Amino acid sequence: MIRGPRRVGRPGLIGTAARTAVIAGTASAVSGRMARRQQSSAAQQEAAYQADVNAAASSSSPQQQPQQAAEPAPGAGALDSAALANLERLGQLHQQGMLSDAEFAAAKARILGL
Amino acid sequence: MEIGPVDYAVIAFPGHHFTGELAPELARLVDGGIVRLLDLAFIKRSEDGTAEFFELETLDADETAAFQRFAIRETNDGLVSQDDLQLVAEELAPGTSAVVLVWENTWATEISAGVARAGGQLVAFERVPRSAVAAALADAA
Structure with a gap:
């Protein structure tokens, strides 16, 4: 089976x-x-x-x-709308090639509080 | 392992049965080496909104007879998680059943590799909505 x-x-x-x-x-x-x-x-x-x-x-x-x-525990839980907007902006910059993969990953990790 | 582009689709059917007509078409794509089925799951959402989750192996065989040939999967563990299925279930109208399919576009693996070897970069890639295609064709006519 x-x-x-x-x-x-x-x-x-x-x-x-x-x-x-x-x-x-x-x-x-x-x-x-x-x-x-x-x-x-x-x-x-x-x-x-x-x-x-x-x-x-x-x-x-x-x-x-x-x-x-x-x-609340810092850096955990929900993203506020400002953080989400930042993430979206970062994503655009990354897609436009203004941020390298490493820079994008680092910036994203900071916003997400990882 | 080289893996081609992966897509997923959720196809809902009214009522509590999974229509088998999808399966022969899927079989044709799998047999032709055009796609490789990576995951397959079934969801039923009752009239009161409760969701039930099924695997090919746990559904009545007569209900999934058409899908049985896909019982042997490429992976032992689902790429789609239980959390994923819950998210998908909430998108389903009450009283519908849905099949969740994940597949690799094996037809695209070689062309993707060729693009990479030639130093090409993917700048844009998008599935064009059918209405946009119709509008563009009408404009061009």
């Missing part, structure tokens, strides 16, 4: 293609929506993770200030 392929729960070919299209400024209506949904689901996961961390922190050390723990 032939088994089906394993499908892991991370962005695969389609999600990656959608995000790349947004960054390069070539996204269609569908790929643009898919990229935005990925972004919001990543943000929700980050928020849920942060809530878990906060819950764990407040249960283990109740003296800790909760508002401090509630600060």
Whole structure:
């Protein structure tokens, strides 16, 4: 019996293609929506993770200030619209040959907070 | 490994059955060495919007009889992830079923390699919307 392929729960070919299209400024209506949904689901996961961390922190050390723990992790989670605009602009510059692959990758990583 | 350009398509059908008419045409392209099928997945979205995901191996055989010849894949693990299928499912209207296909354009591998060997650079490449083709042809007539 032939088994089906394993499908892991991370962005695969389609999600990656959608995000790349947004960054390069070539996204269609569908790929643009898919990229935005990925972004919001990543943000929700980050928020849920942060809530878990906060819950764990407040249960283990109740003296800790909760508002401090509630600060979002820097560089993670959703992109704001300014960052997205920057990414799109970078993609255009890269496509026009004004940025090398390495410069584009470095600038993109900075915006994404990697 | 040299790999040619890869495309994916999501084809939705009304109702809860995957129409088999696509399969013989796909078979013709695969048998002719024009494309190589890299991944294949099935989604059903119910009237209430719930999505179900299927593999060729987990669907009723009679439902996918036409697709069975594609059961042996080139890769063991799907290039399309579960997250991808979820994203695609949300694009489907309730009460539709869809096939997700990923293929390599083997016909383009050699010409791409030839362009690279000749020092050519791909400056633009785009699938032209059918309406734009019709408009351009009408203008040119």
